[in-house]
Amino acid sequence: METKQFTANQIDQAADLIRHGELIAFPTETVYGLGANALDEKAVKQVYKVKGRPSDNPLIVHVSDFEMVKQYVKDFPEQTKALVDSFWPGPLTLIFDIQPNTFSAAVTGGLNTVAFRMPNNQKTLDLIKTAGVPLVGPSANTSGKPSPTTAQHVYHDLHGKIAGILDDGPTQIGVESTVLDLTAKNGVPVILRPGAITKESLEQVIGNVCVDQHLISEKEAPKAPGMKYKHYSPDVPVWIIEGDQQVFKRAIEWAKSKNQRIGLYADDQITSIFLNDVGAVYSFGEDSVEQGTKSLFAGLRSLDEQNIEVIFAQAFPESGLGIAYMNRLKKAANQKIIKIDSIFE
Template identity: 60%
Template sequence: METKIFQSDQINQAAALLRQGELVAFPTETVYGLGANALLPESVKQVFAVKGRPSDNPLIVHVTDFSMTKEYVESYHPLTEKIVQHFWPGPLTLIFSIKTGSLSPVVTGGLSTAAFRMPDNKKTLSLIEETGAPLVGPSANTSGKPSPTTALHVYHDLKGKIAGILDDGATQIGVESTVLDLSGEVPTILRPGAVTKEKLEEVLGIEVPLDKHLVTESETPKAPGMKYKHYSPDTPVLMIKPADWKQAIAWAEMNNKKVGLLTTPKIADQYRSADRFVFADDTIEAATRGLFSGLRALDEAQKADIIFAEVFPDDHLGLAYMNRLKKAAAQNYFAEK
């Protein structure tokens, strides 16, 4: 299969393929999604096959506006309107209880709930509108590997497996959306993202708990990205705490380990390595934007035996960054034995 790269003036062609049941990857402000018509179960099944994704993993349904969800949702949480007004379009996915039979179990993972998002990307909103149906859109990569933040990343993983990719350059945020569960009484974050716990609490005026439960391989997750290990390159990753860099580098040299550095300029300037990916600046925003790109670049270069990755405080946007990094590293920090 030829995988075509679509530009802005070719959105109608990409939409035609989606209506026919083909798969087309699309850009969002977070990462690139692997698009299929959410109303065509056989197409959605192909998403799992192409990604190598467990079929019990629910998918996010991407819509053009809030009214598009009403055909599927059974009931809305009382705070839904306030949340949507403040955060849609944007990097926030909302989970609702849905009407029986309104969406295929292939989309919901067999659950009585479904996840919805309105992405903040004009090209993709046009694509959904042109398709005339909502689109499922898990990250457009091989399952378990770092998510794609450019069309080139998608092409690298899925060339010849999907019909096309709608290109919109590099994504702005770099990690997947926050997932907020509104199917119960208390809004609960199932996956942290750029819409932080603090931002939600400021708007809603209530405490918004974070579900830190990590799902094992035998459990059915309620939202994507809840597995214990995820986003992992083939090269092993170790998280390095601020006080441990000198010791970690010395350990690597002593054990003849070629190290790839995934760090801010502040750390990178202190150590010389055969291979490195340096974030654009020292901020958590730059680190989050560059995390998946950096993991991919260091892995694909095949110059490192191990990747040393910089950690950030587990709060605000750092919570989203560390959530992904911990899973990429299989929860492993450097600790000299």
């Protein structure tokens, strides 16, 4: 199969392929998604096959407006209007109880709920509107690997497996949306996956919000994507480095003593100091969590392709956007959060 790259002038062609059961990758402000008609069970199952994704994982349904959600959800929680008015279109996914016989189990993961999102990308909103159907949209990559933040990442993983890619350049945020569950019996919304919309931002709009910090094992069925214990992982091991340049220095010396070729993901200052001590570097620029988050998946992908044996990645404090950054980095590192002093003695 030839994988065609579509431009904004070719959205009609891409939408026609969607209607005929084909898969089209699409851009969002977070990462690129792998789009299929959410009402076409055969097409949705093809998404799982192409990604190599476990079929117990529910899929996020992408819509072009809130009216589209109303076709599948009968009773909305009281917080819904405020959330939609404040954060849609945007990087917030909302989980609702759905009406019977609307989406197949291939979409829901066998649950009675569905996660909906209205992405903040005009090309993709136009694609959904033109296709006239909601789109499932897991990240457009091989399952478990770093998510794609450019059309080139998608092509690297899925060329020859999908019909096309709608290209809109690099994504702006770099990690997937915040997932908020609105179906709790006590009425308190629960963050199942952190993202750019923080707990503090949500609470300014709707009051109390809980955070589910339970890590889903490989044998458990998640209620939302990205909840697995290990996820977003390159092929080589990732270690999280917490602390100043002295900590990086000790970590690098430890790896070199084992004759490991090192990849370093960090800011300009750290990468410039150790440029000649490691095999490959990927700098995300200034020392800011926004820049670190935006480049995280691209950096892990780039280092993974440079014949290295271990990746050392810079940590950020777990507050605000840093919660989403560290959530993804910890999963890429398979939760290997370790005390540097106890390891590099």
